[in-house]
Amino acid sequence: MAESQTSTETDWVSRFADDVIAESERRAPGKPVVVASGLSPSGPIHLGNLREVMTPHLVADEIRRRGYTVRHLISWDDYDRYRKVPNGVPGVDASWAEHIGKPLTSVPAPAGSAYANWAEHFKAAMTAALDELGVEYDGISQTEQYTAGAYREQVLHAMRHRADIDAVLDRYRTKKDPAAAAASQKKKPQQQKKVDEAELEAAEGSGAADEDDGSGNSAGYFPYKPYCGNCEKDLTVVTSYDDDTTELNYTCSACGFAETVRLNEFNRGKLVWKVDWPMRWAYEGVIFEPSGVDHSSPGSSFVVGGQIVREVFDGVQPIGPMYAFVGISGMAKMSSSKGGVPTPADALKIMEAPLLRWLYARRKPNQSFKIAFDQEIQRLYDEWDSLGRKVADGTVLPADAAAYARAVRTAAGELPSTPRPLPYRTLASVADITAGAEDQTLRILSELDPENPLTSLDEARPRLDRAENWITTQVPAEARTIVRDEADKELLGSLDDQGRESLRLLLEGLDTHWSLDGLTTLVYGVPKVLAGLEPDAKPTPELKAAQRSFFALLYRLLVSRDTGPRLPTLLLAVGAERVRRLLGA
Numbered sequence: 001m002a003e004s005q006t007s008t009e010t011d012w013v014s015r016f017a018d019d020v021i022a023e024s025e026r027r028a029p030g031k032p033v034v035v036a037s038g039l040s041p042s043g044p045i046h047l048g049n050l051r052e053v054m055t056p057h058l059v060a061d062e063i064r065r066r067g068y069t070v071r072h073l074i075s076w077d078d079y080d081r082y083r084k085v086p087n088g089v090p091g092v093d094a095s096w097a098e099h100i101g102k103p104l105t106s107v108p109a110p111a112g113s114a115y116a117n118w119a120e121h122f123k124a125a126m127t128a129a130l131d132e133l134g135v136e137y138d139g140i141s142q143t144e145q146y147t148a149g150a151y152r153e154q155v156l157h158a159m160r161h162r163a164d165i166d167a168v169l170d171r172y173r174t175k176k177d178p179a180a181a182a183a184s185q186k187k188k189p190q191q192q193k194k195v196d197e198a199e200l201e202a203a204e205g206s207g208a209a210d211e212d213d214g215s216g217n218s219a220g221y222f223p224y225k226p227y228c229g230n231c232e233k234d235l236t237v238v239t240s241y242d243d244d245t246t247e248l249n250y251t252c253s254a255c256g257f258a259e260t261v262r263l264n265e266f267n268r269g270k271l272v273w274k275v276d277w278p279m280r281w282a283y284e285g286v287i288f289e290p291s292g293v294d295h296s297s298p299g300s301s302f303v304v305g306g307q308i309v310r311e312v313f314d315g316v317q318p319i320g321p322m323y324a325f326v327g328i329s330g331m332a333k334m335s336s337s338k339g340g341v342p343t344p345a346d347a348l349k350i351m352e353a354p355l356l357r358w359l360y361a362r363r364k365p366n367q368s369f370k371i372a373f374d375q376e377i378q379r380l381y382d383e384w385d386s387l388g389r390k391v392a393d394g395t396v397l398p399a400d401a402a403a404y405a406r407a408v409r410t411a412a413g414e415l416p417s418t419p420r421p422l423p424y425r426t427l428a429s430v431a432d433i434t435a436g437a438e439d440q441t442l443r444i445l446s447e448l449d450p451e452n453p454l455t456s457l458d459e460a461r462p463r464l465d466r467a468e469n470w471i472t473t474q475v476p477a478e479a480r481t482i483v484r485d486e487a488d489k490e491l492l493g494s495l496d497d498q499g500r501e502s503l504r505l506l507l508e509g510l511d512t513h514w515s516l517d518g519l520t521t522l523v524y525g526v527p528k529v530l531a532g533l534e535p536d537a538k539p540t541p542e543l544k545a546a547q548r549s550f551f552a553l554l555y556r557l558l559v560s561r562d563t564g565p566r567l568p569t570l571l572l573a574v575g576a577e578r579v580r581r582l583l584g585a
């Protein structure tokens, strides 16, 4: 078992854990290991951003399994400015634009929300998803930190060393080519907004090109920005600062307000992002914090931050792998038509938490992958179940075993699982055909394996609920299965002898083959018998063609289409009596 080993190098998580433990012992011997993530609740938090949390979570969890104390900080960047009104958020209209420039915690929540403000509203959905995923963390509200004056010394220090900071930033300003200039402006990809079917691109957005690093002020360079005392917006310009008295003057370009404050007692403002981030690395002693791939560019906030933390805050840059973006397949079209974005909560509606954890655990951070909302989810679940069987019978490879162990349990214990994990595609087919009717669902699921019948739907939950949600929310109406009410008399009447005989053989075998395995044997066997072959005969091309046309006939008669759910599942779902009626008995 992977978790009983230490320093095994079985997978990427173990390798990072080795490095992070070594670095933590070098820098802060005997102290808890600190890893960090940052999330901006500027709108629905995109599923793509989950990698920001899962990467350090998996590493933290491995370190905990080895017996160390770990703090996984999630910085809620809720003191960031409200940049734009996201599209398609229920309870939000264009009037929210009047709040642009205020801290996210000062913007009203969407209409009808139970939460006090914008940031809290969107944090809550993410918090619930993280709980379900088994992510243990310390959430830190940057609004609380700044407004409580937690960073007072750091803010005064940064202002005192503003020339040094300006010099670091200037190294990148001077060697500007247009591409580097654009990259250097980029903040953390805290929201992935642009959704297309194939891939989620790095956000055009957040933090983005208009991120103010404090330069371009004719009164000098200042790495700190107050929120206006009158309109609460950050459209303020520092006009003077005195290091000795800490007296700061600013004017607001939004409302014209001006005031004089003393930074040694003033708490309504923040460091600009490129200084804020490295300041917090030093303040918290962060050893590991990954970030999105756009940070590999020269002049990115991670690169600049590495110099600022060393030269200004006397700290050390965390180990910071760049992670590749995570794509979504299938949901994009549906969600973008509603203007929304897929969130971790959306994924957890259609898949169990261990499966979602596994997708992150099995891929190195620099590998991109897709999370399936389309038919692919059925194949993914098949692969997951097959891995579970290999783990159970001991044939699993070490790296696969490690990924599996990280998916199903954390250092704190097992995640909830489904007692009878029936194949997802079967559950989805049953949900498709029964439209969720519980008594019918129980009957069908019990008949899958009559020797060992399901006694209660709870045994198949929560996987059953996820499959039902997938069918009802992700499968388009035209792909749903509708079982006929009445027999297709016209089609039945047009059959030749061969066709009629195939149906007779099927109906004759129904009673003795009424299980998933039995019906599988029966539907493949009927064309063999018709061809004069033994039931266990090897398939020939002619036989395969005969099976295909037999299956097509059954689909036409049962669901008026040429294809559908796997036939044994479909027959069980339709029920013997109705099968007899539709096949003309």
Ligand SMILES: [Zn+2]
Binding pocket: 228, 229, 230, 231, 232, 233, 252, 253, 254, 255, 256, 257
């Ligand atoms: Zn103002």
